[in-house]
Amino acid sequence: MIVATAGHIDHGKTLLVKTLTGVDTDRLPEEKARGISIDLGFAYLPLPDGQLIGFVDVPGHERFIRNMLAGVCGIDFALLVVAADDGVMPQTIEHLNILDLLGVARGAAVITKTDRVDEARAQQVADNVKTLLASTRLAAAPVLQISAVSGAGIAELRELLTREAMAQAARQSTGQHFRLAIDRAFTIAGSGTVVTGTVFNGVVKPGDKLVVSPAGTAVRVRGIQIQGKPAAQAAAGQRCALNLTGADLESVSRGDWVLDEAIHGPTQRIDVRISIIAAEAKPLKHWTPVHLHLATADVTARVAIRRGEVIAPGSPVLAQLVLDQPVGALHGDRFILRDQSANRTLGGGRVLDPFAPATRRNSSLRLAELGALEQPTPETTLAELSRLSDSGIDLARFEKTFNITAGRAAALYAQADLVQLGKEHRIGIARARHIAMREGIVTSLAEFHRAQPQATGQDIDMLRQAVAPCLAPDTFSSLLRELADARRIEVGGSTAHLPGHNLTANTADEKLWQTLRPVLDAGGFAPPIMRDLAAQLKLKDAIVKDFLHRKAKGGEVMKVTADRFYPRATLATLAAIAQATAQSSPNGLFTAAQYRDATGTGRTLAIEILEFLDTLGVTQRIGDARKMRKDFVPLL
Secondary structure, rough: EEEEEEEOOOHHHHHHHHHOOOOOOOHHHHHHHOOOOEEEEEEEEEEEOOOOOEEEEOEEEEEHHHHHHHHHHHEEEEEEEOOOOOOOHHHHHHHHHHHHHOOOOOEEEEEOHHHHHHHHHHHHHHHHHHHHOOOOEEEEEEEEEEEOOOOOHHHHHHHHHHHHHHHOOOOOOOOOEEEEEEEEEEEEEEOEEEEEEEEEEEEOHHHHHHHOOOOOEEEEEEEEOOOOOOOOOOOOOOOEEEEEEEOOOOOOOOEEEEEEEHHHOOOEEEEEEEEEEOOOOOOEEEEEEEEEEEEEEEEEEEOOOOOOOEEEOOEEEEEEEEEEEEOOOOOEEEEEEOOOOOOOEEEEEEEEEEEOOOOOOOOHHHHHHHHHOOOOOHHOOOHHHHHHHHOOEEEEHHHHHOOOHHHHHHHHHHOOOOOOOOOOOOOOEHHHHHHHHHHHHHHHHHHHHOOOOOOOOHOOOOOHHHHHOOOOOHHEEEHHHHHOOOOOOEEOOOOEEOOOOOOOHHHHHHHHHHHHHHHHOOOOOOOOOHHHHHOOOOOOOOHHHHHHHHHHHOOOOEEEOOOOEHHHHHHHHHHHHHHHHHOOOOOOOOOOHHHHHHHOOOOOHHHHHHHHHHHHOOOOEOOOOEEEEEEEEEEE
8 A cells, every 4th residue: 555645844744654664754965954855755664464555755845746746646545644733734735635636535634743732722623624624535534643752643543554554455457557657766886777656557577678658768677676675576556666777867757657568658638527626716718828747747738628618616627638748648547737837736637538639629529439438447438439439449549548458458349249340450349330331331232233233343432431431441441351251242452342243244245245255265275366356256346355354354254465365264274284284294394385285375375374374373483394383273
């Protein structure tokens, strides 16, 4: 369990952590000299069952809110510390607001320095704190009175933290890629670059190859430490230190992530649900400049809403954050917004779509998609998106948005009854819609053939517009490939047609075929070229040429040379002669001259026939000879 302190400066946060753990979290010389916390401090409390409670001690001064925000990201439990002599102070309120905006619902309030006041004053402050907590997610949090000096209440606090740690369910680490938010980066002589932080998702082990995001620097985990001791792994919900190779100190810093390459996706446009603190005097307008604090990052951004509208205090609304520099973000990440000068906290919220489009922000479909992204689980989001989207779901984007591994994703898609189309660009479509589109393609092609029997096939883009205009061309091509693999359609070039479609299945063409076929058959192994064929039958060259090319589409004749067509049966006989010639040769090789003699054709025509058989894969040329490559019967 990771615990963060919160509260006003000089209210005893650091001393409280030291009393609980024995560790002074003020490590900087300036902190020692000034007696105040400036940056984050870290300590651990071992539990009897071997677990660890990790403490993040945050600075309380308003000038160091940025550091405080880096410390409270990804925590499990908060200790709101209020000094009995001072009572509730400005940073008490701001820190509590931040915890509430970050969704922290587990914690306790600790009234410190009770040795300095009488019992009535301590109780008065405790009552004030309970009133303050009442409107937040920590309304049910216990309020304890302690003194780090006398030790009063420390045992009760330690028992509370132990119970909470033992009762806490382990964070999900399976089915998600690894992600750690860096809060410190430094070098160690002999080891190199070391980063520390909280593991948000997944598991990391020595040897893992990761990426520093958003820069995209490839690194390898050389070693892992937890509480200063080597560890075999670190999982979601733990703090750890990673010794990295591949990155120098200048290339990593607080605000970066160390994560699996699969979820590396720097973004500068995020769709969010924003809440503005109810105590804010003014609403937030379109394009208001803000500081965005997400995990340990602090970047400037603009708030984009419908022009002319505002975000009223206390009323959560959908908005888009347009960032001045890229960050790493995923669905569900919590964030805080501070004003342009970083003097006060304005509000915060939750990331819905970390890879938001620049357009369609306020369209009805986009609003419905964002509503789906607000569903409580990836499963319910997937079901809703499947219902909404005619164009299908971009599965790679869905998996990255929700940080889902391939194995878990496959189970989700099976549960949602989604069919995947494409390999490089995978799209998920509801099975019922997938079946309807497949049948629609076959029906459309049948109707097209009835209307235009002499056409080779229907133009693929026209077919897409008729059957599935919402599908991207490459996704539609995947659908066509499925049908082609199932032998329900055939695709050639830019057209598609049904198997067995005969371009010459009409009375006029049938009559012409009855005239041409006897002449082609009579030509044997040397049928007349098109010009001679037209002259012999007293037909125009263009008519014969057009007919034979259309007939070839159906496969009854095949174009062997630029101007000579053979009936399929004749080519089968020629292939059989090639096979017999090869079989009669001791090594299975035969020459063009041998084939010429076997067929009784001229050398030039024999070579042209063999070259055609080469293109079919029936024969294979080896130097000046050839051999049979595969059975010609299925082809011819």
